[in-house]
Amino acid sequence: MVNLRRTTDAELAAICDLHEEAFGPAEGPEIAELVRGLCQDATAVPVLSLAAEVEGRIVGHVLFTAVRVRTPEQPAVAQILAPLAVLPKHQRTGVGGALIRAGLRQLTASGVELVFVLGDPDYYPRFGFRPARAFGLEAPHPIPAAHADAWMVQELTPGVLGRVQGTLQCADVLNQPQHW
Numbered sequence: 001m002v003n004l005r006r007t008t009d010a011e012l013a014a015i016c017d018l019h020e021e022a023f024g025p026a027e028g029p030e031i032a033e034l035v036r037g038l039c040q041d042a043t044a045v046p047v048l049s050l051a052a053e054v055e056g057r058i059v060g061h062v063l064f065t066a067v068r069v070r071t072p073e074q075p076a077v078a079q080i081l082a083p084l085a086v087l088p089k090h091q092r093t094g095v096g097g098a099l100i101r102a103g104l105r106q107l108t109a110s111g112v113e114l115v116f117v118l119g120d121p122d123y124y125p126r127f128g129f130r131p132a133r134a135f136g137l138e139a140p141h142p143i144p145a146a147h148a149d150a151w152m153v154q155e156l157t158p159g160v161l162g163r164v165q166g167t168l169q170c171a172d173v174l175n176q177p178q179h180w
Helices: 009-040 095-109 145-150
Strands: 002-007 048-054 057-070 078-086 115-116 152-156 166-170
Touching: 002 095, 009 048, 009 057, 009 078, 048 095, 057 095, 057 115, 078 095, 078 166, 145 152
Parallel strands: 078 115
Antiparallel strands: 002 048, 048 057, 057 078, 057 166, 115 152
16 A cells, blocks of 8 residues: 655655656666655755655655746746656556645645656657647757657646746756756
């Protein structure tokens, strides 16, 4: 059975270790450093950090941080999902999806209107994400054409997509070209 809960500051090292293991030696250290940085970046607040536990061990983690859409129109309250990690042994068991759904429910309840993700275009649409560029919402840095469909958004408040257009401004730590 999977237990989903908010993380504590004391768990940051274990969460970074989880990301390193989940993403492997090629990407893991960079992703762990991103998580560490986002959790300490004042421009990322408010942060929603959720863990999935199985038998008392953290096996998955998702992080949502604040973003802003640079637009002359009325701004939207928005977050970005980055990153999501599940230990290899627990991948393809529903842990990642449970984390995403729990995060989206909590964000909806807190008044967040849009959630962005740069991720697998075969995975995230099953949770309601759609190509962001189709709605005039641009990433903070250019995304290679081969990965354009990976830039996605989900509307948590009906009527926001189409009303808000512009370029995303994310937390300082995430606003680095290598993350895009």
